[in-house]
Amino acid sequence: MAVVLEPPSVIAGYSFDRSPDLTDAKVREQLSGSAIKAFVKIASKWDLTESQARGLLGGIASSTFHAWKSEPGKQKLSQDTLLRISLAIGIYKALHIYFGEKWADRWVTLGNRASMFAGGAPVEYMIRQGQPGMLQVRRMLDAWRGGR
Numbered sequence: 001m002a003v004v005l006e007p008p009s010v011i012a013g014y015s016f017d018r019s020p021d022l023t024d025a026k027v028r029e030q031l032s033g034s035a036i037k038a039f040v041k042i043a044s045k046w047d048l049t050e051s052q053a054r055g056l057l058g059g060i061a062s063s064t065f066h067a068w069k070s071e072p073g074k075q076k077l078s079q080d081t082l083l084r085i086s087l088a089i090g091i092y093k094a095l096h097i098y099f100g101e102k103w104a105d106r107w108v109t110l111g112n113r114a115s116m117f118a119g120g121a122p123v124e125y126m127i128r129q130g131q132p133g134m135l136q137v138r139r140m141l142d143a144w145r146g147g148r
Contacts, residue, residue, distance in 0.1 A: 022079040023079060025076065028077055028079065029076040033073040036069070036072035039053075040069055050062065084131060087137075095108070098141060098145045108121065108122045116137075116140070
């Protein structure tokens with residue numbers, strides 16, 4: 001008999017019984033600080049340059065990126081930015097499930113022969129294609145690991 005673990009219903013004061021409404025400014029404000037912290041950690045683990053990290057966030061200015069990093073709790077991110085961070089978190093998770101620890105964090109910056117990447121690094125594809133490209137990479141990785 002398989003044991004099915006249910007996700008916690010409340011984390012940091014936010015209920016996960018349904019997807020957050022990112023059109024609601026209060027919800028975005030509530031999620032923004034944690035989202036920024038998570039993204040900064042992922043960008044560091046992936047060894048992204050500042051330019052690459054900013055590119056994944058939609059090409060934000062360097063000064064904005066530094067303000068977010070220095071005071072994440074005082075920010076209210078846009079729906080677009082929160083979705084981009086959510087995709088980065090999903091990509092990070094999928095890579096860590098599919099690959100061993102050594103390769104999971106390197107994969108996004110290595111050249112890739114898949115037709116989607118045409119020999120370039122997945123991070124460059126995601127920056128060039130924006131949100132739709134990040135979504136494509138997320139879907140591809142989810143398919144590799146069995147859609148979970």
